[in-house]
Amino acid sequence: MKPYDLSLYSKAVVAILPLSIAIIPWGVLTGALAMQAGLSLVQAQCLSLLVFAGAAQLSGISMMATGVPLVSIYGSTAVISARHLLYSIVFRSHVEQLSLPKRLAVAFVLTDEMFAVSEAHTKRTGAFSLPFALVSGFTFYLVWNLSTLMGILIGNRFGNLESLGLDFAIVATFVAMTFDQLKRVPEVVAVIVSGLSAVLLKPYLSESYIILATLIGMSTGYALSVVGPDKKHHETKVEPEINSEEM
């Protein structure tokens, strides 16, 4: 076995490339907003270096700017990041035999994006690959932090990024990652229910709507997969088949 599998590493980079490109405007926004909120350059960069979670960072920054108490900031962070618990549960079966340093490293870069890309690879090849997860994870980490740095340096010259419509990059990317996986009714319903729940819950539960809508969508999808007409044929897979994420 080769000590350094360059072909695997480049596949990992390519797999996370679309998401990395899409995340650039978000990173720039996060860096710029941190500066506007009054953080120093080092503090703003450390948010991305240490927290490495876009939604949590953006919420945290706006709360710091408005003087929200620390306890509330921590509570919101916990709720917004709660979906990572799901990723941790799924990854457990992949990494439980590995040494502690490897598990610590994988956990550090376990984002929505690395999770999706790694699970796609695992499905396609039939086995989890730690190098694939780490390379895609740290590539994303690098792009996120470089984008944050750009935002910090450019500062407030961008004004309101959302009015430029750069949030559409996230829409396009997540649509691209989910719609090619829809093969059966439970999956389609999970998507519709999750999307609908998120839209309807957001005005009332602006911090927890993501995790709540996710759980509602997952429960609906699961329930249909258990009682539906093709339940005999539904194998218990950790992730649905993905065939277009890899080149």
Add this chain to the structure above:
Amino acid sequence: MVWLTIFGMACITYINRFVFLANGIKYKPGDRLKRFLSFSSLAVLTAIWAPIVFVADERLPIAIAGWDYLIATVVAIALSLARFHSLLVVLLSAGLFFTVRLYL
């Protein structure tokens, strides 16, 4: 204070990511839990993007953020269902988005 916030947020986020990867936890997820979790990626990504395009409204239950968002999203969905590579889906739909935005 800011540093306390940053380090606290980092710890909380990391704990959420690491807790089930820790050896001390004697917990083996069964088949039903794994099937339930198999919907997690589809559900969470949709829960994040949907409110960007669709907005809850008082008069109609759901409004759209704009025709540029709606048209480009529909195109992205169509391209994705047609199994285009994800980078192409992003570039084409984003390109359409900004084009529509410019002319509407």
